Amino acid sequence: MSAGVIASRISSSFARWYSIPLLLLIWQAAVASGLLQSRLLPAPGTVWTALIDETGNGALIHHASVTVSRALTGFALATLAGIPFSVAMARSALVRNLFEPIFFIGYPIPKIALFPVFTYIFGIGTPSKIAFTFLECLYPIVVTCYFGFRSVQTRLIWSAQNCGAGRMTILRRVILPAAMPSIFSGLRIALPISIIVVVITEMIGDSVGLGYYITIWSTRFHFANVYAAIIVIGICGMALDQALLAVRCRAVYWQRGES
Amino acid sequence: MRVASRTMQNWLLPVAALAAWETLGAAGALPRYLSTPTAILAALWEIARTGELFTALAASLYRVAAGFVLGTAGGMLAGLAAGIFDPLVSFLYAIPKVAFLPVLLLLLGLGHASKIALIGFSCFFPVFIASRHAVLSVNKLFVWAAQNMGAPPRAIFFRVIIPGAAPQLFAGFRIALAHAFVVLFAAELIGSKAGLGTIISYAEEWVRFDLMFAGILCFATLGFLGDRLLLAIRWRLLKGQMLGTEELLRQ
Numbered sequence: 001m002s003a004g005v006i007a008s009r010i011s012s013s014f015a016r017w018y019s020i021p022l023l024l025l026i027w028q029a030a031v032a033s034g035l036l037q038s039r040l041l042p043a044p045g046t047v048w049t050a051l052i053d054e055t056g057n058g059a060l061i062h063h064a065s066v067t068v069s070r071a072l073t074g075f076a077l078a079t080l081a082g083i084p085f086s087v088a089m090a091r092s093a094l095v096r097n098l099f100e101p102i103f104f105i106g107y108p109i110p111k112i113a114l115f116p117v118f119t120y121i122f123g124i125g126t127p128s129k130i131a132f133t134f135l136e137c138l139y140p141i142v143v144t145c146y147f148g149f150r151s152v153q154t155r156l157i158w159s160a161q162n163c164g165a166g167r168m169t170i171l172r173r174v175i176l177p178a179a180m181p182s183i184f185s186g187l188r189i190a191l192p193i194s195i196i197v198v199v200i201t202e203m204i205g206d207s208v209g210l211g212y213y214i215t216i217w218s219t220r221f222h223f224a225n226v227y228a229a230i231i232v233i234g235i236c237g238m239a240l241d242q243a244l245l246a247v248r249c250r251a252v253y254w255q256r257g258e259s
Numbered sequence: 260m261r262v263a264s265r266t267m268q269n270w271l272l273p274v275a276a277l278a279a280w281e282t283l284g285a286a287g288a289l290p291r292y293l294s295t296p297t298a299i300l301a302a303l304w305e306i307a308r309t310g311e312l313f314t315a316l317a318a319s320l321y322r323v324a325a326g327f328v329l330g331t332a333g334g335m336l337a338g339l340a341a342g343i344f345d346p347l348v349s350f351l352y353a354i355p356k357v358a359f360l361p362v363l364l365l366l367l368g369l370g371h372a373s374k375i376a377l378i379g380f381s382c383f384f385p386v387f388i389a390s391r392h393a394v395l396s397v398n399k400l401f402v403w404a405a406q407n408m409g410a411p412p413r414a415i416f417f418r419v420i421i422p423g424a425a426p427q428l429f430a431g432f433r434i435a436l437a438h439a440f441v442v443l444f445a446a447e448l449i450g451s452k453a454g455l456g457t458i459i460s461y462a463e464e465w466v467r468f469d470l471m472f473a474g475i476l477c478f479a480t481l482g483f484l485g486d487r488l489l490l491a492i493r494w495r496l497l498k499g500q501m502l503g504t505e506e507l508l509r510q
Binding site for chain 2: 020040041094097098099100101102105108109110112113114116117120121192195196197199200203204211214215218219223226229230233234236237238241
């Protein structure tokens with residue numbers, strides 16, 4: 001590798017990543033100059049110490065594991081229910097006519113407003129969070145997959161029928177692969193939603209989870225811990241998204257270069 | 260005939276669910292917290308007559324509109340101008356912006372400002388990402404053609420890039436609007452003195468489940484109408500660009 005290549009690689013990775021250290025510098029400068037109250041926005045070093053301490057004593061890991069497991073359970077249930085359901089909606093006129101208004105008119109309705117009702121039905125703990133995450137994830141998954149299944153090119157199905165393939169074979173070998181990119185874009189919309197709604201509902205009322213952690217430490221005016229938890233949420237969200245992309249890479253291997 | 264049976268099938272489940280809710284609720288077979296549709300409408304009428312509804316509606320509407328406009332304008336400008344914040348944005352995007360609510364409540368108080376700031380903050384990211392992708396995916400041929408005909412950079416930006424990026428921009432706006440309502444609800448439920456979310460949380464404390472559902476109904480309607488308004492605006496602005504696309508199906 002010539003020196004020029006190395007230099008250009010360094011400069012391009014600098015161009016990609018410099019905004020993060022830049023933000024940290026501005027943050028540090030703002031706190032040091034007294035422009036911002038350090039009580040509300042502690043210095044980066046303080047937040048870092050809080051992050052290390054709270055990870056070390058297991059608190060953040062405990063709350064994060066609760067939040068992530070709730071989000072993933074709701075997300076997984078919505079995926080398992082949503083994909084077969086969207087196939088049924090795409091392939092059967094009766095199912096489509098029955099459920100189309102519920103999904104298409106219900107889609108833009110902010111479902112978070114129903115959360116208080118969920119707490120009455122399922123209680124305040126984990127079940128109501130999972131049920132609510134399920135509902136919030138189900139809509140984007142069903143709507144996106146439905147369009148994916150409907151837009152499968154008819155001539156692909158015709159040629160499979162011509163070759164004598166049965167209904168199940170067509171579904172498994174033609175329709176499912178053809179709709180796979182749409183399925184994954186639906187899942188990719190739903191996954192961050194699952195984390196967001198779990199944190200929000202934990203902030204509204206719970207005794208465990210990262211949302212609770214943020215609420216409790218902000219009422220104690222201990223904002224270093226709050227920012228540490230925010231960083232942990234960001235890391236969890238990014239890790240889950242990367243994991244989903246890795247699965248997508250395997251499942252939609254013919255589009256690998258494009259994303 | 261076929262059209263009629265299709266409309267009937269469309270209405271079947273919602274109407275059946277409402278009827279079952281009403282009859283079972285009136286018979287006392289449902290838990291009290293589910294109320295009944297008629298009681299909910301009565302509660303809605305009650306808060307509409309006292310004017311409580313409109314004060315709350317105005318507060319919520321003002322917050323969501325101001326936050327949405329500020330956030331989308333900021334996100335669009337930043338996204339169209341440059342991509343200097345890229346890794347930072349992809350990190351912050353994954354964080355539910357509601358996590359900053361306690362800090363903003365302390366900084367800006369329980370009034371409008373903290374909600375507007377939080378909604379603006381939440382709207383910024385989807386619009387930023389959408390506009391950045393939109394600008395990068397504008398067909399280079401159009402830009403070259405405009406340059407060839409001697410269009411100045413300003414004209415290229417407003418007459419070529421913005422219209423070319425508009426469909427994706429609207430997709431970003433739509434996501435941002437959905438975020439705005441979720442954040443508004445959470446913020447009003449967690450710390451607020453006015454607004455529809457506050458009506459819902461008060462109704463819960465007073466064990467007035469009909470009132471709670473009336474608030475939920477208003478909030479849901481507000482979100483639905485906001486989305487339809489955005490779609491209508493997009494429909495007017497982008498009529499020509501959507502012909503023959505999947506978007507037409509979704510209308």
